Amino acid sequence: MRLRSRSLWLLLVLMVLLLPAGLALGAEGPAGGTVKPDSGAEAWMLTSTALVLLMVPGLALFYAGLVRTKNVLGTMMHSFSAMAIIGVLWAICGYAMSFGPSVLHGWCGWDSSRLFLSGLDGSWKEYAPGAWIPEYVYAMFQGKFAIITPALIAGAFAERVTFRGYCLFIALWTLVVYNPLCHWVWASDGFLNRLGALDFAGGTVVHISSGISALVAALYLGRRRGYPSTAMSPNNLVLTMLGAGLLWVGWFGFNAGSAVASNMDTARALTVTQVAAATGALAWIAIEALHHGKATSLGLASGILAGLVVITPAAGVVTPAGAIALGTIASCVSYGAILLKNKLGYDDSLDVFGVHGVSGMTGAICLTFFIRQAWWTQEAVALHGQGWNVWHQLGVQATAVAVTVVYASVVSLILLVVVQKTVGFRLDEARERAGMDHSLHGENGYGLLNLN
Amino acid sequence: MRLRSRSLWLLLVLMVLLLPAGLALGAEGPAGGTVKPDSGAEAWMLTSTALVLLMVPGLALFYAGLVRTKNVLGTMMHSFSAMAIIGVLWAICGYAMSFGPSVLHGWCGWDSSRLFLSGLDGSWKEYAPGAWIPEYVYAMFQGKFAIITPALIAGAFAERVTFRGYCLFIALWTLVVYNPLCHWVWASDGFLNRLGALDFAGGTVVHISSGISALVAALYLGRRRGYPSTAMSPNNLVLTMLGAGLLWVGWFGFNAGSAVASNMDTARALTVTQVAAATGALAWIAIEALHHGKATSLGLASGILAGLVVITPAAGVVTPAGAIALGTIASCVSYGAILLKNKLGYDDSLDVFGVHGVSGMTGAICLTFFIRQAWWTQEAVALHGQGWNVWHQLGVQATAVAVTVVYASVVSLILLVVVQKTVGFRLDEARERAGMDHSLHGENGYGLLNLN
Amino acid sequence: MRLRSRSLWLLLVLMVLLLPAGLALGAEGPAGGTVKPDSGAEAWMLTSTALVLLMVPGLALFYAGLVRTKNVLGTMMHSFSAMAIIGVLWAICGYAMSFGPSVLHGWCGWDSSRLFLSGLDGSWKEYAPGAWIPEYVYAMFQGKFAIITPALIAGAFAERVTFRGYCLFIALWTLVVYNPLCHWVWASDGFLNRLGALDFAGGTVVHISSGISALVAALYLGRRRGYPSTAMSPNNLVLTMLGAGLLWVGWFGFNAGSAVASNMDTARALTVTQVAAATGALAWIAIEALHHGKATSLGLASGILAGLVVITPAAGVVTPAGAIALGTIASCVSYGAILLKNKLGYDDSLDVFGVHGVSGMTGAICLTFFIRQAWWTQEAVALHGQGWNVWHQLGVQATAVAVTVVYASVVSLILLVVVQKTVGFRLDEARERAGMDHSLHGENGYGLLNLN
Amino acid sequence: MKLITAIIQPDKLDDVREALIAAEITRITVSRCTGHGRAQGGVDTEELYRGQTVMPNLLPKVRLDIACNEAFVEITIAAILKAAKHGGGEVGDGKIFITPLEECIRIRTEERGGQAI
Amino acid sequence: MKLITAIIQPDKLDDVREALIAAEITRITVSRCTGHGRAQGGVDTEELYRGQTVMPNLLPKVRLDIACNEAFVEITIAAILKAAKHGGGEVGDGKIFITPLEECIRIRTEERGGQAI
Amino acid sequence: MKLITAIIQPDKLDDVREALIAAEITRITVSRCTGHGRAQGGVDTEELYRGQTVMPNLLPKVRLDIACNEAFVEITIAAILKAAKHGGGEVGDGKIFITPLEECIRIRTEERGGQAI
Numbered sequence A, B, C: 001m002r003l004r005s006r007s008l009w010l011l012l013v014l015m016v017l018l019l020p021a022g023l024a025l026g027a028e029g030p031a032g033g034t035v036k037p038d039s040g041a042e043a044w045m046l047t048s049t050a051l052v053l054l055m056v057p058g059l060a061l062f063y064a065g066l067v068r069t070k071n072v073l074g075t076m077m078h079s080f081s082a083m084a085i086i087g088v089l090w091a092i093c094g095y096a097m098s099f100g101p102s103v104l105h106g107w108c109g110w111d112s113s114r115l116f117l118s119g120l121d122g123s124w125k126e127y128a129p130g131a132w133i134p135e136y137v138y139a140m141f142q143g144k145f146a147i148i149t150p151a152l153i154a155g156a157f158a159e160r161v162t163f164r165g166y167c168l169f170i171a172l173w174t175l176v177v178y179n180p181l182c183h184w185v186w187a188s189d190g191f192l193n194r195l196g197a198l199d200f201a202g203g204t205v206v207h208i209s210s211g212i213s214a215l216v217a218a219l220y221l222g223r224r225r226g227y228p229s230t231a232m233s234p235n236n237l238v239l240t241m242l243g244a245g246l247l248w249v250g251w252f253g254f255n256a257g258s259a260v261a262s263n264m265d266t267a268r269a270l271t272v273t274q275v276a277a278a279t280g281a282l283a284w285i286a287i288e289a290l291h292h293g294k295a296t297s298l299g300l301a302s303g304i305l306a307g308l309v310v311i312t313p314a315a316g317v318v319t320p321a322g323a324i325a326l327g328t329i330a331s332c333v334s335y336g337a338i339l340l341k342n343k344l345g346y347d348d349s350l351d352v353f354g355v356h357g358v359s360g361m362t363g364a365i366c367l368t369f370f371i372r373q374a375w376w377t378q379e380a381v382a383l384h385g386q387g388w389n390v391w392h393q394l395g396v397q398a399t400a401v402a403v404t405v406v407y408a409s410v411v412s413l414i415l416l417v418v419v420q421k422t423v424g425f426r427l428d429e430a431r432e433r434a435g436m437d438h439s440l441h442g443e444n445g446y447g448l449l450n451l452n
Numbered sequence D, E, F: 001m002k003l004i005t006a007i008i009q010p011d012k013l014d015d016v017r018e019a020l021i022a023a024e025i026t027r028i029t030v031s032r033c034t035g036h037g038r039a040q041g042g043v044d045t046e047e048l049y050r051g052q053t054v055m056p057n058l059l060p061k062v063r064l065d066i067a068c069n070e071a072f073v074e075i076t077i078a079a080i081l082k083a084a085k086h087g088g089g090e091v092g093d094g095k096i097f098i099t100p101l102e103e104c105i106r107i108r109t110e111e112r113g114g115q116a117i
C-alpha cells in the first residue's frame, strides 16, 4: 500500500524532472508590425494576476477556519496543493488545451507550440481595443482561474479525503472538466462563446462547474463520520473572516482583470463587483437578523461570497443598481439553499454548492434582466443583429448553464469513481477520527495548544 | 424588543431590495471629444482601490488582536459590517452627496443623476494633468475611504456596544458627518478646498473626523465594565502585527492613490508614506526603550500607524526629510497622548483618538513647516498669488482642523444620543460580560480553544 | 546595563530627530526635454513596491509560525523592525550608497545630493527602453529589497538573540554588506554588473548574501538551549502557510518588478516566477512522499520558497520549461541540504542557509543552462560580442557567487563579533528560557491562551 | 486541608475572583475546561452556523482549584456560591467538588502543611 | 462519592462521551492536557519537520473528570474502558484515576452530597 | 498510591520534566493553567501595553499531575523541588499538592492498582 503510493509519487517526480527535456525551444513569436504595447493595461493585468493568486491563500483561510482543529492544515493543503499541481499542469498543457484552436470536434483546444508555454515569448496580443499585452500575462492570469476552481470543490468533502486521492482528482478534473469548459466559454472558437453566452469572469467555468462537481462529490463520498449528530464547530472564525477579506480584494483582479484591459469595461467590472459584494453581505446579515435575531460573522462572510459569485458572470454588462439587485437575490437564494441542504441531510461540508453553485447559476441566469441599456443597443446588435432581446439572451444563458451542469456532474462522477477505485479517495475511519493533519501530513496546525 | 429589532432589519432589507426599482437608467455619459484615456493611471487607481479595501481586513485584524478573546469576532464585525453598510450607502447616495455640486449652502453635494452611480457609465475625467480615468474608478476609490473612516471609530468603544446600534450609528454618521466633510475638503466647490486647505489623503476627512468622534463616543458611552482595575490583555498580538502590516501596504493605495494619477506626485506620495511609516515605528520603539527599557511589538505597530496617519494630509507637499521629521513627531505626541489618557482615565479602548486624532491633527498642522520649496514657488503662487507664506498656510490648516473638530464632535454627540435612545448603543452588563461574540453573534472566535 | 541600553536608544532617537536639520533642500531635478513618462510602467512599479512590502509581513508570519509559542512576537519583530530601521536608513543614505556613482575604488556608491532622497524630486529616468518612471519609485522599490534581506537572516538565529543586538546588527549589515553588494551587482558602474553577471532580482544580492550570513551567524551564536534533544515544534503552521502565500504573491512584485518596466521582460519574469514556485512546491511534496510516505504542509511551503528563490536571479533569461527544471532542482538540493544540516547538527533554526543560500546559489549557477535562445543571439552578442557561450557565462556567474559568499561571510563574522562584544547578541539563559516575547518585549503573543 | 474544585461559567470568573479576594482567599489556580451538565446546560448556549441553530457538545467552562485549610472551606464555598450564580441560579452555573488534601508544599521555601497553603 | 479522572487519546473523545451518555453518565468535565506515558507513547505519534521525524516531548491527550456516586463508579469505568481502547488496547490509550470525593455542591440550588452529583 | 499535583512556572517545565525522568518518573500529565499566588506573583511578571505597565490578573502556569506509589512520593517531590526553583526560590515558583489516590487503571490492559501506575 505504502509502496504503491510511493511509486505513484515517483512517477510524478520523474515526469516533472523529465519534462524540460521535451521542451520545444522557445521560438520568439514575431512581434507583428502593428503591435502597440499598452503598458497600463499590462500593469493592471500583472496586478490582477497577483490579486487572483492572493485568492488562493484567502480561500485556504476561509475554508480552514471552518473545519475542526484537527483538519486545519489538511484543509489548507487542498488550496495550496492546487497552486502546485495545477500551476505545473497549466504551464505544461493547460493553456494549450484551453486557448489553442479547437480540436476533437471542439471538445478542447490544442496547440503543441504552446506546450510548456514555449511559443509565448515575444507574442503580443490585442485582447481589447488598444489593449496590447504580452500573451504570457494572459496565460498566467487565466492559469490562476484554473488553480482556484478545483480548490473551491475541496470544501464539499472537507475533513474526509485522502491527500493522494485529492491530488489525483484535481489533476484529472482540470484536464477533462476545466480545460474543455474554459475552451468552450472563453476561447474565440469555443462553442458557448460563439453562441453568445455571457460569462464575464467565470460564472459557468468557475463557480457552476465547481459547485456542481462539489455536490456530486459530497453525495458520492458520503457524510463525515458523526455528521450531523455531533456538532462540528468552526475552529477559527478569525481565519474565515480574514479569508473573506482577502477573497474580496482578490476578486477585483478576478473580475476587473477579466476585461483584459485598463479601460471603461474594467472600471465597470470593478464597480459592480464592489457593490454586489457589499450588498450580498448586507442582505445576508439582514436575513439572519430576521430569522434568528442575530447577525453572524460567518453570515457576513458568506454574503460577501454570494455577492461576489453572483456578479462574476455579470460584471461586464450589468449596472451598479443591477449589482445591488443581484447581490440581494444571491444571498436570499444561497441562504435558502443551505437551509434546504440541512433538511435534506447531505454533507456538503462548507456549502460549496449552496454558495458557488447556487449563486453562480443565479448570476448566470438573472444577469439577463439587469443588462445596461447601451449593451442592448450596441454590443447585442453587433453580435446578434437587430431584435435580439432579453428572452433570446435568457435562452443562451440557460443553455450555457445546462451544458455546464450536465457536463461537470457526469464527468466528475466518473472521476470520483476512478479515483476511489484506484488510489482511494474517502479516508478510512481511524485516520478521519485522528484528523487529516496528523494522519495524512504528520503535522499539527496549532502547536501553541500543546505545551512546548 | 426582539420584535422591534426584527422590524428594523426588515425595513433595511426591503429598502435594499426595492432600491433597484428606483434606478435611473444608466445614461451613457458622452465621452467628450478630447478624452485621452490614461490606462496607466487607471491601472494604478484600480490597484489603489484594491489596496485601500485591503486596509479594512487589516484594520479588523489590528483591532481584533487587541480586545479580549470573547470579543474578537464582534470587533472584526465592526470593520466588516462597514464594508457592507457603507459599501451599499456609498453606491446609493454617498458619492452623489460627496462629489455632486454643492447644495444647501454648500453643506453637502448632490447630483441625482449619480444616485446608484447611474450616470457614471462612459464618463471619463481628467483628475490630474493628462490622467484621464473613468469616473467609476474614482467613485470606487473614494468609496473605500468612506468605508474605513467609520470603521476606525469602532476602536474607541470596542467590547461594549450593540451590533444594531453600531450599524445604525455608522450609517447615520457617514451620511451627516463623512459625506459633508468629504465634500468640503475634496469636492472642487467645497469651501475648505477653496480656502486652500491642504489635505492630500484625508488628515481631516478621515483621521481627525474619526479620531474626534471616537473621543466623544468613548466619553459618552463610558468605560468598559472593569476598566481600568481589571487588566484587559490583547488576545492575539500576532493578528495585530499582521493587521499593521496590511495597513502599511494598503496605505500606499490610500496616499499614493490620492494623486489620482500615475506620475511624479504619486511617486512622491508613496515615498513620503514609506519613510514616515518607518520613522514612526522606529521612533515609537525608541521612546519605549527609553521609557521602559523594552520595545514592544504593539509599540512598533502603533508607531507605524502614527507615522502613516501624520503623513496622510501631508503626502502631497512634504519632502522625504520632512516625512522623517513628521514621523518622529507623530510618535512622540501620540505616545504622550496615550500616557495622558491613562492619567485621565477615560476609556478610548484602542486609542483611536490618541493615534488617529492626535497624529492626524499634528500632520494637518505641522505639514506647513515641511513643504518642499518648489510648492511655494509654483503651486502656492498659482493658487494664492505672490507673498503667500508659511503663516498664511498655517492659518488655513488650523481653520480646516478646527472646523472638522467642531463639526464632527457636535454631530457625533447628537448621533450617539439618538442611537442610544432609539435602538440602544451601550451593551447591557450581562451581554458585555458574556462577550459580544456569543451574545451578539451566537459565535465563538476560536473554536480551537474548546475540544471538538 | 539598563542605563547603557537607554543611552544607546537615546542616541538613536536624537539622531532621527536631528536628521531633518541636515537635509539638503530638495532641489527639483530638471526633467530633461526628452522625458516621456510611462504611466503604465510606473503603475506596475508602484504596485511592485507594495507587493514587495507585503513580503515582509509574509516573512514575519512564515517565521513566526515555526518558532515556539513563547517567541512568536519576538520573531515577528525581527521582520517588522527591519521595516523600521532599514526603512529609515535607506532613505537617509542607503540609496545614495547603492546607486550613487562608485567611490572608494568601487566599494560602494555615493551621491551626497541623494542623501535623504533629497535630489529625487522631479527626476525621471528611463530604466528600460521607453519605461520612464520617477526615480523616487525606483528608490522605494529598491528600498524594499534592502528591508527584506536582513530580515531573512533572522531565521538562522531565531529564538535566541537580544533585540538590541539584532537591531544593531542589521543596521550595520545593511551599511557594510548589503549596500556595497547592491552597488556591485545592480548599479550601472558596479563591477559585477560590468562583468556581465546575471542577477535579475537578487540571487546574489538578496538570497546568497543573506543565506551565507545566516550560516555564519548560526555557527557563531551557537545552538538554542535544548537543541536538538528537545523537540521544538512549530507553534502555528497556519501562520506559516499564510506567510508562504503572501510571499508568493509578493514575489511577483519582487521578480516582475525587477524589469522596472511593464513590457515583455516583465511578463516573462512573472511567468517563470509562477511556474518555478509551483514546481518547487510540487517537487518538495513529491520528495517527502517518497521519503516518508507523507507530504507535509511545511514541505509545500518550503518548496514554494525554494522555487521562488531559485528563479530570482534567473527570471530575466530562462524559459518556462527552464523554470520547471530549476524549481525541481531547487527543491531537491534544498531538501538535501537540510538533511545534511540535521546530520551536522548546527542550528540554522529556520533553514535560511538551506533554503535561501543553497537554492540561491543553485539558481545563480544553473540558470546558465536554461537561458532562452534569443538571449544568446541578441543580448549576449550585444554585451560580449560573438562567441560568448554557456561556459563563459558560467564562469561569470561562479565569480559573482564566490565574491558574494566570501565577502558576506567575512564581513558578517566581523559584525557578529562586534555586536556580541558591545551590546551583546546571544540571549542569556534565563531570558531564552522565559521566551523573547515576555523577556524582551514584555508581551505575550497569544493572550487567548490565558483566561481573560 | 481540602482541595476545592469549582466548575463555573466563564463570564463569572471575574466576579468569583473578586469575591474570593474579598474573602481573603488570594491563592487560586484557574484553568479552561469544557463541560456537559444537565439538559445540555442552560439557556442561550446555542450557536449559529449558516442559518442553523447548533448546540455544542461541550460548553466552555472555567475550573478553579483552591487548596485551603479546614477553617476556610466554608468561607470559600460561600464566596463561590454567591458570586457564581446567574440571577437566582440557572442551569449551567456549575459545581463545587471537595477532595481531601494530604499535603501541601511551597516550592520556594519547601515549607509543608497548613502554613504552605 | 468518587472523582473519576480519565486521561484518554483525543480521537477517542467522541466515542467515550457517547459511551458515557449511553451508560446514563451525562455530567462530565473535559479538558485538554498533554502527557508522557511509557516508551513515549504508542505507534504513529511522531511528526515530520522538514524531512526529519520528530518525536514530541508531550503528546496531546484529553482529560475527563467525572464525579459520581459509589453505585456508578464501576459503570463509568466500564464505559470508559470499552470506548477508549484502540483495537485491543495500544500503548498510549490512557489511564483512569479514582480519588475520594468528600463533598459535591450544585451551585444553582446549593444542594449538597449525592443528589448534587 | 498518591496523586501529586504541582503548579510550576512555565519556563521550568523542561527542567522539571528532565529531573523527573532522571528520577525514573516517566509518566506524567501536563496541562496549562493560570494562577494567582502571593503578592500577585514574583518579580518581572508585568507586561507592557502602550506605555503602561500592566499586571495581569492571572499569570500563566503549568500543572503537572503524577500518580505514583507511596515509595516514589518523596522522590518525586524532591525532584520537583530541586528543578522548579528559580535560584534559591522566588515568589511564584509554585506549589505541590498531594491527594490520596484510591485506584488507578491502565486502559490498555485493564490492570488495576500499583502495577498500573
Ligand SMILES: Nc1ncnc2c1ncn2[C@@H]1O[C@H](COP(=O)(O)OP(=O)(O)O)[C@@H](O)[C@H]1O
Pocket: D007, D034, D035, D036, D037, D038, D039, D041, D042, D059, D061, D090, D091, D092, D093, D094, D095, E027, E028, E029, E030, E065, E066, E067, E068, E106, E108, E116, E117
Ligand atoms: N458530576 C459531574 N462530574 C463532572 N463534572 C460535572 C458534574 N456535574 C457538573 N459538572 C460540570 O459542571 C458544569 C455545570 O454543571 P450544571 O449544568 O450547572 O450542573 P447541573 O446540571 O447539575 O446543575 C458542567 O458543564 C460540567 O462541566
Ligand SMILES: Nc1ncnc2c1ncn2[C@@H]1O[C@H](COP(=O)(O)OP(=O)(O)O)[C@@H](O)[C@H]1O
Pocket: E007, E034, E035, E036, E037, E038, E039, E041, E042, E059, E061, E090, E091, E092, E093, E094, E095, F027, F028, F029, F030, F065, F066, F067, F068, F106, F108, F116, F117
Ligand atoms: N502515573 C501517571 N501519572 C500521571 N499521568 C499518567 C500516568 N500514567 C499515565 N499517565 C497519562 O496517561 C497517558 C497515557 O498513558 P499510557 O502511555 O497509556 O500509559 P501506560 O504506558 O501505562 O500504558 C500519558 O500520556 C499520561 O498523560
Ligand SMILES: Nc1ncnc2c1ncn2[C@@H]1O[C@H](COP(=O)(O)OP(=O)(O)O)[C@@H](O)[C@H]1O
Pocket: D027, D028, D029, D030, D065, D066, D067, D068, D106, D108, D116, D117, F007, F034, F035, F036, F037, F038, F039, F041, F042, F059, F061, F090, F091, F092, F093, F094, F095
Ligand atoms: N492555596 C492554593 N490553591 C490553589 N493554587 C495555589 C495555591 N497556592 C498557590 N497556588 C498556585 O501556585 C502558583 C504559584 O504560587 P506562589 O505564588 O509560588 O505561592 P506562594 O505565594 O505561596 O509562594 C499560583 O499562581 C497558583 O496557581
